[in-house]
Amino acid sequence: MKKAEPTKVAVLGASGYTGEELVRLLLRHPHAELVAVTSRQYVGKTLAEIFPRAASYSVAQTLEFSEATPEKIAGQAEIAFLALPHGVAVEFAGPLLQAGARVIDLSADFRIKNAATYREFYGNEHAAAELLRDAVYGLPEIYRDEISQARLVACPGCYPTSILLPLIPLLREKLIEPGSIIADSLSGVSGAGRKAELDYLFVECNESVRPYGVPKHRHLGEIEQELSIAGGSAITIQFTPHLVPVNRGILTTLYVTPTGAAQRIEAALHEAYATAPFVRLLGDKSLPDTKNVAGTNVIEIAWRHDPRTSRLIVMSAEDNLVKGASGQAIQCFNLMCGHAETAGLL
Amino acid sequence: MKKAEPTKVAVLGASGYTGEELVRLLLRHPHAELVAVTSRQYVGKTLAEIFPRAASYSVAQTLEFSEATPEKIAGQAEIAFLALPHGVAVEFAGPLLQAGARVIDLSADFRIKNAATYREFYGNEHAAAELLRDAVYGLPEIYRDEISQARLVACPGCYPTSILLPLIPLLREKLIEPGSIIADSLSGVSGAGRKAELDYLFVECNESVRPYGVPKHRHLGEIEQELSIAGGSAITIQFTPHLVPVNRGILTTLYVTPTGAAQRIEAALHEAYATAPFVRLLGDKSLPDTKNVAGTNVIEIAWRHDPRTSRLIVMSAEDNLVKGASGQAIQCFNLMCGHAETAGLL
Amino acid sequence: MKKAEPTKVAVLGASGYTGEELVRLLLRHPHAELVAVTSRQYVGKTLAEIFPRAASYSVAQTLEFSEATPEKIAGQAEIAFLALPHGVAVEFAGPLLQAGARVIDLSADFRIKNAATYREFYGNEHAAAELLRDAVYGLPEIYRDEISQARLVACPGCYPTSILLPLIPLLREKLIEPGSIIADSLSGVSGAGRKAELDYLFVECNESVRPYGVPKHRHLGEIEQELSIAGGSAITIQFTPHLVPVNRGILTTLYVTPTGAAQRIEAALHEAYATAPFVRLLGDKSLPDTKNVAGTNVIEIAWRHDPRTSRLIVMSAEDNLVKGASGQAIQCFNLMCGHAETAGLL
Amino acid sequence: MKKAEPTKVAVLGASGYTGEELVRLLLRHPHAELVAVTSRQYVGKTLAEIFPRAASYSVAQTLEFSEATPEKIAGQAEIAFLALPHGVAVEFAGPLLQAGARVIDLSADFRIKNAATYREFYGNEHAAAELLRDAVYGLPEIYRDEISQARLVACPGCYPTSILLPLIPLLREKLIEPGSIIADSLSGVSGAGRKAELDYLFVECNESVRPYGVPKHRHLGEIEQELSIAGGSAITIQFTPHLVPVNRGILTTLYVTPTGAAQRIEAALHEAYATAPFVRLLGDKSLPDTKNVAGTNVIEIAWRHDPRTSRLIVMSAEDNLVKGASGQAIQCFNLMCGHAETAGLL
DSSP states (O other): OOOSSOEEEEEESTTSHHHHHHHHHHHTOTTEEEEEEEOGGGTTOBHHHHOGGGGGSHHHHHOBEEOOOHHHHHHHOSEEEEOOOTTTHHHHHHHHHHTTOEEEEOSSTTTOSOHHHHHHHHSSOOTTGGGTTTOEEOOHHHHHHHHHHOSEEEOOOHHHHHHHHHHHHHHHTTOBOGGGOEEEEEEOGGGGOSOOOGGGBHHHHTTOOEEOSOSOOTTHHHHHHHHHHHHTSOOOOEEEEEEOSOSSOEEEEEEEOBOSOHHHHHHHHHHHTTTOTTEEEEETTOOOOGGGTTTSSOEEEEEEEETTTTEEEEEEEEOTTIIIIIHHHHHHHHHHHTOOTTTTOO | OOOSSOEEEEEESTTSHHHHHHHHHHHTOTTEEEEEEEOSTTTTOBHHHHOGGGGGSHHHHHOBEEOOOHHHHHHHOSEEEEOOOTTTHHHHHHHHHHTTOEEEEOSSTTTOSOHHHHHHHHSSOOTTGGGTTTOEEOOHHHHHHHHHHOSEEEOOOHHHHHHHHHHHHHHHTTOBOGGGOEEEEEEOGGGGOSOOOGGGBHHHHTTOOEEOSOSOOTTHHHHHHHHHHHHTSOOOOEEEEEEOSOSSOEEEEEEEOBOSOHHHHHHHHHHHTTTOTTEEEEETTOOOOGGGTTTSSOEEEEEEEETTTTEEEEEEEEOTTIIIIIHHHHHHHHHHHTOOTTTTOO | OOOSSOEEEEEESTTSHHHHHHHHHHHTOTTEEEEEEEOSTTTTOBHHHHOGGGGGSHHHHHOBEEOOOHHHHHHHOSEEEEOOOTTTHHHHHHHHHHTTOEEEEOSSTTTOSOHHHHHHHHSSOOTTGGGTTTOEEOOHHHHHHHHHHOSEEEOOOHHHHHHHHHHHHHHHTTOBOGGGOEEEEEEOGGGGOSOOOGGGBHHHHTTOOEEOSOSOOTTHHHHHHHHHHHHTSOOOOEEEEEEOSOSSOEEEEEEEOBOSOHHHHHHHHHHHTTTOTTEEEEETTOOOOGGGTTTSSOEEEEEEEETTTTEEEEEEEEOTTIIIIIHHHHHHHHHHHTOOTTTTOO | OOOSSOEEEEEESTTSHHHHHHHHHHHTOTTEEEEEEEOGGGTTOBHHHHOGGGGGSHHHHHOBEEOOOHHHHHHHOSEEEEOOOTTTHHHHHHHHHHTTOEEEEOSSTTTOSOHHHHHHHHSSOOTTGGGTTTOEEOOHHHHHHHHHHOSEEEOOOHHHHHHHHHHHHHHHTTOBOGGGOEEEEEEOGGGGOSOOOGGGBHHHHTTOOEEOSOSOOTTHHHHHHHHHHHHTSOOOOEEEEEEOSOSSOEEEEEEEOBOSOHHHHHHHHHHHTTTOTTEEEEETTOOOOGGGTTTSSOEEEEEEEETTTTEEEEEEEEOTTIIIIIHHHHHHHHHHHTOOTTTTOO
């Protein structure tokens, strides 16, 4: 069902790292035509002026940032990507949907299905709780069909993607103890966004390794929601994020107690991702490395059984800006438009 | 009991990163006089030629690397530091001791008390098992008195130091479940030593985050030995090392199940390290960061109780070359010679 | 004249950084079909095993490294890329040409037209001097037509590219004093190749900035050859390379004494590169930054007139592995096959 | 003339990188007693809270940041270090001097002797021009005696130090052409200060190499002033700073046309710095590397004659925060108080 015409798309709030990555991926996408980008701070500037790397694409020389209304955007674009901050995206989604656009939201605003859970993790009432029911969690390997039909896709956070893809097949098959899950994650600094804060200055991050957000990071809300769905009961996990001095990449090490045999665990992962173009199962042959996935939409997954402790260690590596954000959004876009899942992503 | 005369010391095998750091620390030590350094590859070169950073010390302009025998070394120096590779140090320790020198070994050769455990983790028979009985594990905060009297000190590995100091007080007081311990460690690249291997090239490490040695790293031998002593029974732990692109630093995140109350845990750590000059307890006020300890002999320790999972998370940060190796060796040296524990380390 | 069938290509010596980059670019090239890769050390391994990043391409799962003879390669591929070390490429070029293949050499073996100059800079007699006459210097912006017809293309070095593109138009128009040229270049560590040498270990390069090869770097041979051709007389320049801790990128700052007016200099550069898809002239609006070109085939060029000193400062930034090596080789390939110059490079 | 009692010192504006480094150096200085630190933003916080690395010194546990007036500071401290921003230091110097303190200013406010030159480079009238006459430029290797007697020392900028020390002996001896000087400098990111600006975020600096401030950087004012004094006539130079991804370090490459013989150049440098404890002359044996001086007060200087171009290349490496700022300030302090020049700096 590949369409002859490229799909017209808009990116709202394209001034941060995920916005820039989204623009870059859309400019080289064979089936997308970028018709609008918005950013309050860059109104009137061309894409090429703000993102020098985009300057090689002719459309970047002419397309200017605007402050277009949702209605105007919906008149131009079939699909609107929201690269807006949490709490801002929620204001745009409703009007865009009402005006006829389909929405792919990269913020956290529509990831949590339960308004009370949203309040627990984000500290305020959800501003458009009526839309939560329709939002589809944008993890293509898990919700391929739902995403295809969705009008509102809530793309997962970067940490959740690195934790959910390794664990969901194991929970679905009841191969691990749900209460045993410990996720230890290391993130590159682009995960903090393009924010002028002292904590993310070069000198503060270079030659620094540090945990943060211990013990209750906001991403736990969506992680536990999706793990609980997979496991069939409420799951609470341990999660510790760390900041490490790389631009891009998340490396997650998961510690779980297996209840099934090693072969069944291996089989569950291979079956789950047999046809997934972006999941690279390393098994016990090698170990993941963020440098092998940086700039790509691939997630690497490896696992080891420790006979000394009877634990299973599962490790994953992804690019937080691609598979953890903008690449995954494009993957959703491809499913929504009937393009090949890998279009524009190889 | 501070001595009037500086103690004469020698460094054997001073060509790697720990050797260089040891030399640097000894050159600025107010009570040490470096009288000999050995290195097969640098014979005849001065310290200043091989270690440009040492060139500011006048002795570095004249002191040349030699291939002196243990007997000759023992004739010149009261204390010999062994910065030799594992398996080589063991050949030098006996002759040095016999010739009258006291030995501070930075290799792994004398850390394991049980020859069978040594064989399990290092793959060969111990070449001087008769010395194991006399070797003292060089963790000053735990074995202060034994080190003072020791003739042979086996300095702990870098990972073990970062795991043992946070956990030993909790195990001694039976405040955590011994079987629950998971240690997730991140190490800077100097931990791999100065070896010309592709894996440690700049381009292979920069922008890379990766686990390695999963699931059975050699350091487990000494870690479990010391935890078992503290806990009073055999303890097996989970340990995953990762390589991150910094020169120096180890950040360890420990996951344990507490059996005692939060206040007792806090009290146990504060009591254990009340007079320890190099242990900085952050409690729940801040989180450790390798950049706050790089170049120093300090280990930072923080902890958080997670009410959602009932787990305790303990985190530590140290410089792998200082508190994790050469600084700790100097700390042992100070104890052995009756100097202030902090001499030359502030 | 775009061809219907993809062009069959081989890469010889694909084990270093330029080889890996070449493979990556060829795998995603719409008009290239990679049919053979050679590497003595990796014989029998698949591309996916050696280059994890290539594993997303199906051909990488099956194509194995071989030690095929030039004759066999020429039987399979129309074009052979040589990513072999200097001094080795020269042994393969002749047999490949004789067997009917066209050759794109990324080594230094065929860049110098004069065998005496070759001897001066490389220290030995040229092993196939009879081929030098036919070799075309693979700088597409300068030798577009010659490359299209060439049977043997000698791709420029990374430093030369960053120096020649900014200066050639100014020398052709006699707008700068030939004797005044000073080139100060900063290179990322991948420029040193994938060699297991202490100097390029992470710990030796990270937090290090250093000059090297002062004052006579080998690249001077080809730089001065091409500048002399452009200027119409023998030109000698000053050139100092430095190593800086980034994976990719060369930043060159050029100091010259202008003889023409500022407008003429600006006009010369704009005219020279009006239709060059990979030259981004920043003029006086912004300054080059390697992060804006990393992973792309673009070279950024900016310039400033200093009224205080009457000098002209010209600055360029490129990715040493792409525009400085493998991307430029693909650009040559496109010209040789009649593909769009940008095919596979956007 | 070593004093028995430590000298009481204060640091004003100790919240940036140079302030922190100054505090660190003063805490470990054997003859300094830090009695006051000021910072508007940190009033009431202890040194240990703001600078975790200082926490090992007991005074850091109790000494709090204040907003003390110059008069109060002068009542407590004999010497006041100003680590305040440019344009702010000038307001404090006068009152401090009048109240009897001696002042070591690390800002640019008193470096330029000529008020018109100050206006040219800093854009505003000097707020205390009457003090310029008394200020001594704090380059100890050049102004040792004047600094000893000074009441107001203006510490050089980081770039100037790296350029002046290599060139002043050559200009004094008329061994180079004054009009030929080109200085190409590479600086670590701490040189930009601890400022929450997008340009200095980790992601913007890591994997980035870029020139800035072309062609007229503010430091030119003091550089040309001091070169002109050394050369005996007005000198204008070319200077291009670049930002490279290291925390600390400046590497400067100087291109000059020699007028004297190679031996005279070598002799001039050796004579000038025969007794300078922090100038390490590498001659033609090795090349400078910022990693060999990071964290130290040493400047490395090397040189090469290029017979092909008849130019002289002089290269220097220093730590911008130590020899380029706070270490040099301590060196001045030592001279002012009659301490050994190296006190607290080895």
